[in-house]
Amino acid sequence: MARKMTGAQMVVQALKDQGVDTVFGYPGGAVLPIYDEIFQQNEIKHILVRHEQGATHAAEGYARSTGKPGVVLVTSGPGATNAVTGMTDALMDSIPMVVLSGQVPTFLIGNDAFQEADTVGITRPCTKHNWLVKDTEKLSETIHQAFHVATSGRPGPVLVDIPKDVQFADGTYKGKPDTNTSHYQPRTKGDADAILAAVEALEKAKRPIIYSGGGVINSGTHASAALRALTDGTGFPITSTLMGLGAYPASGKSWLGMLGMHGTYEANMAMHGCDYMLCVGARFDDRITGRVDAFSPNSFKVHIDIDPSSINKIIHVDVPIVGDTGSVLEDILTLWKERGSKTNSEGIAKWWQQIAEWKKVDCLRYNASKTTIKPQYALQRLEALTKKYDRYITTEVGQHQMWAAQFLGFEDPHRWMTSGGLGTMGYGFPASIGVQIAHPDSLVINVAGEASWLMNMQEMGTAVQYNLPVKQFILNNERLGMVRQWQQLLHGERYSHSWSESLPDFVKLADAFGAKGILCTDPADLDDAIMEMITYDGPVIFDCLVEKHENCFPMIPSGKAHNDMLLGEASTDGAITGAGGALV
Amino acid sequence: MNALHIKKGSSRKSAYDLKNPLGDIVETHTLAVIVDNEAGVLARVIGLFSGRGYNIDSLTVAETDHEGHRSRITIVTTGTPAVIEQIKAQLGRLVPVHDVHDLTVEGRAVERELAMIKVAGTGDKRVEAMRLADIFRANVVDSTLESFVFEITGTSEKVDAFIDLMRPLGLTDIARTGVAAMARGT
Ligand SMILES: Cc1ncc(C[n+]2csc(CCOP(=O)(O)OP(=O)(O)O)c2C)c(N)n1
Numbered sequence: 001m002a003r004k005m006t007g008a009q010m011v012v013q014a015l016k017d018q019g020v021d022t023v024f025g026y027p028g029g030a031v032l033p034i035y036d037e038i039f040q041q042n043e044i045k046h047i048l049v050r051h052e053q054g055a056t057h058a059a060e061g062y063a064r065s066t067g068k069p070g071v072v073l074v075t076s077g078p079g080a081t082n083a084v085t086g087m088t089d090a091l092m093d094s095i096p097m098v099v100l101s102g103q104v105p106t107f108l109i110g111n112d113a114f115q116e117a118d119t120v121g122i123t124r125p126c127t128k129h130n131w132l133v134k135d136t137e138k139l140s141e142t143i144h145q146a147f148h149v150a151t152s153g154r155p156g157p158v159l160v161d162i163p164k165d166v167q168f169a170d171g172t173y174k175g176k177p178d179t180n181t182s183h184y185q186p187r188t189k190g191d192a193d194a195i196l197a198a199v200e201a202l203e204k205a206k207r208p209i210i211y212s213g214g215g216v217i218n219s220g221t222h223a224s225a226a227l228r229a230l231t232d233g234t235g236f237p238i239t240s241t242l243m244g245l246g247a248y249p250a251s252g253k254s255w256l257g258m259l260g261m262h263g264t265y266e267a268n269m270a271m272h273g274c275d276y277m278l279c280v281g282a283r284f285d286d287r288i289t290g291r292v293d294a295f296s297p298n299s300f301k302v303h304i305d306i307d308p309s310s311i312n313k314i315i316h317v318d319v320p321i322v323g324d325t326g327s328v329l330e331d332i333l334t335l336w337k338e339r340g341s342k343t344n345s346e347g348i349a350k351w352w353q354q355i356a357e358w359k360k361v362d363c364l365r366y367n368a369s370k371t372t373i374k375p376q377y378a379l380q381r382l383e384a385l386t387k388k389y390d391r392y393i394t395t396e397v398g399q400h401q402m403w404a405a406q407f408l409g410f411e412d413p414h415r416w417m418t419s420g421g422l423g424t425m426g427y428g429f430p431a432s433i434g435v436q437i438a439h440p441d442s443l444v445i446n447v448a449g450e451a452s453w454l455m456n457m458q459e460m461g462t463a464v465q466y467n468l469p470v471k472q473f474i475l476n477n478e479r480l481g482m483v484r485q486w487q488q489l490l491h492g493e494r495y496s497h498s499w500s501e502s503l504p505d506f507v508k509l510a511d512a513f514g515a516k517g518i519l520c521t522d523p524a525d526l527d528d529a530i531m532e533m534i535t536y537d538g539p540v541i542f543d544c545l546v547e548k549h550e551n552c553f554p555m556i557p558s559g560k561a562h563n564d565m566l567l568g569e570a571s572t573d574g575a576i577t578g579a580g581g582a583l584v
Numbered sequence: 585m586n587a588l589h590i591k592k593g594s595s596r597k598s599a600y601d602l603k604n605p606l607g608d609i610v611e612t613h614t615l616a617v618i619v620d621n622e623a624g625v626l627a628r629v630i631g632l633f634s635g636r637g638y639n640i641d642s643l644t645v646a647e648t649d650h651e652g653h654r655s656r657i658t659i660v661t662t663g664t665p666a667v668i669e670q671i672k673a674q675l676g677r678l679v680p681v682h683d684v685h686d687l688t689v690e691g692r693a694v695e696r697e698l699a700m701i702k703v704a705g706t707g708d709k710r711v712e713a714m715r716l717a718d719i720f721r722a723n724v725v726d727s728t729l730e731s732f733v734f735e736i737t738g739t740s741e742k743v744d745a746f747i748d749l750m751r752p753l754g755l756t757d758i759a760r761t762g763v764a765a766m767a768r769g770t
């Protein structure tokens with residue numbers, strides 16, 4: 001397959017050989033040769049975003065909803081620096097992404113040339129790996145290696161920086177290698193002894209819990225299938241992180257809801273009180289653990305993760321298993337069945353009784369209103385009216401995001417795209433575009449806050465240009481709601497700069513972009529308005545004016561233990577004092 | 585609310601308080617990291633240490649296998665056992681890293697450092713410097729009527745001791761290579 005071609009031709013050929021169908025990008029001087037090649041072919045679709053950050057989040061949405069890597073093309077200097085937030089986001093949430101950036105010609109590097117930036121230097125800490133390619137002969141193999149690194153082991157973003165002279169020069173194209181010979185081959189198969197230890201403890205567990213995370217989604221649908229089989233086979237209760245929603249169905253009988261800072265009472269209490277914890281593809285993040293020294297104090301902990309550095313980083317575990325979550329779960333399931341599918345059914349039955357008590361707390365209850373739309377109510381209606389659709393949900397960051405996680409149910413993996421680790425406001429809208437590109441006939445809804453949504457609202461141009469019927473469901477509280485909630489609980493109700501002043505008229509804004517705008521202010525109109533949004537064939541901005549000072553509960557304040565949850569307004573007085581206030 | 589009656593602890597412990605189950609005693613470890621000798625690899629390793637707040641006490645790097653494009657980075661670092669384990673795991677997941685050897689736990693290792701030390705002085709001090717250099721097997725690699733440059737090789741402790749002795753004798757300049765280390769035996 002060795003052929004002579006220019007560097008720019010190699011880029012396009014390598015993308016084709018990697019099975020890429022879509023590239024999200026924005027042109028500029030340093031990538032013009034590549035854009036010239038893109039112009040002269042039809043296999044790869046290029047989506048012109050309106051800001052490079054939008055390209056990265058769109059690629060993340062594409063990747064997370066398909067399991068394939070997202071591809072981004074940006075120019076040098078400002079093009080590359082604008083992509084930094086999205087790469088950091090993808091690194092934190094383990095999203096496979098390949099970013100190709102143009103660079104000034106090799107002979108100008110280091111001269112402070114026009115639109116020169118030290119892109120590999122800037123992006124070194126926010127990529128899994130990156131390369132500056134100074135020789136066209138090395139370009140094709142570097143791009144293939146970039147795809148290998150982005151998608152193998154714990155997935156993540158990579159960047160290939162390509163100087164303009166390398167794009168123009170001729171070289172020999174090498175095709176995608178059949179087997180990757182690089183030494184970078186992360187271990188996927190779990191250790192047999194560790195798996196045995198995990199199964200032995202599982203069989204005896206009286207108060208077990210499965211705590212699953214984004215690693216199960218990343219591993220693919222076989223991992224979710226194994227997780228479901230193990231959960232339903234053992235009858236163990238299961239909870240999941242924000243990133244792991246959908247791996248086990250929300251309608252499943254063992255589902256306790258999400259855990260963590262805004263997780264359900266029953267999930268957090270079960271984490272606290274369990275005697276056996278099976279952590280699968282999650283990483284004991286501080287939003288999950290709360291106070292580390294009070295985290296699940298009496299449990300035997302098993303941790304399955306493909307990244308050895310996740311193990312024992314925050315919580316010491318009894319049985320670490322390094323491997324792909326899907327493969328390890330399948331091995332656990334097989335061994336457990338071989339040994340006779342034993343569980344401590346008596347203990348587990350009592351445990352479920354205890355959980356039933358916790359469920360009675362009804363931790364997601366809120367005060368309903370006939371006059372104002374409660375954000376929780378809006379999401380309950382959205383859930384009811386869209387559940388039967390082939391539906392994908394993205395979110396922005398804030399209270400609305402947590403309410404979406406609490407009130408929407410996910411039956412399958414890859415249906416829920418949200419910025420977890422980095423918490424990037426402005427993620428959801430471009431992500432919804434990426435999802436819609438990958439799933440043109442599906443219903444794609446971005447549950448947004450008005451402040452987050454404005455951060456990447458320029459992408460309305462992209463949605464209209466490609467006629468992407470993405471639904472922007474904005475829970476508009478005219479506040480930076482999550483910030484306001486913390487100020488209320490932590491800073492004596494001094495609401496410093498947490499208003500969204502001078503908001504645009506979202507209906508007129510939609511109109512100005514050539515999209516449809518819908519305003520809804522009355523709970524009585526909500527169902528009809530949502531149906532109008534769903535049935536409209538094209539992008540919609542839905543401005544849903546909601547209660548302005550609603551708080552998101554339950555909440556474990558930073559620095560508190562799982563069994564120290566705030567359940568509602570009455571329990572918030574003096575909730576966060578002392579050093580807890582210093583935490584984010 | 586506290587349905588399990590588990591004793592509430594102090595809320596002063598933060599979510600970021602890494603309670604270390606393996607103990608809080610700080611240890612010094614010498615790591616040998618075998619990497620692809622490619623552009624930016626040292627920046628990657630150093631960036632990992634600074635970005636995650638780890639310590640570097642000593643660092644040496646040079647290509648050790650020209651044909652295989654391999655370099656060996658020797659890092660002396662300090663931390664609690666849990667932090668040392670994290671450092672090794674974090675190094676191990678860098679793409680150009682082939683191997684991470686913890687010479688401190690893998691058995692006995694030899695560690696050597698080279699230093700050049702300039703001592704200026706005349707009379708008794710000059711004589712005493714020369715006498716001590718002899719005891720430490722330091723070589724004179726340059727000399728003028730008023731100064732010596734000594735070259736000394738040994739463990740970091742030996743180099744430290746020699747430098748301390750030279751201070752009152754007119755020490756003016758020090759250049760140290762940092763530690764090179766290797767496991768004993770085969
Ligand atoms: C880029 C970025 N800047 C700042 C923050 C801090 N932050 C977290 S939530 C939030 C408010 C979000 O407001 P909005 O989008 O209206 O959502 P709401 O909480 O009101 O639902 C802010 C400012 C962030 N997460 N991301």
Ligand SMILES: [Mg+2]
Nearest residue numbers: 449450479481
């Ligand atoms: Mg808001």
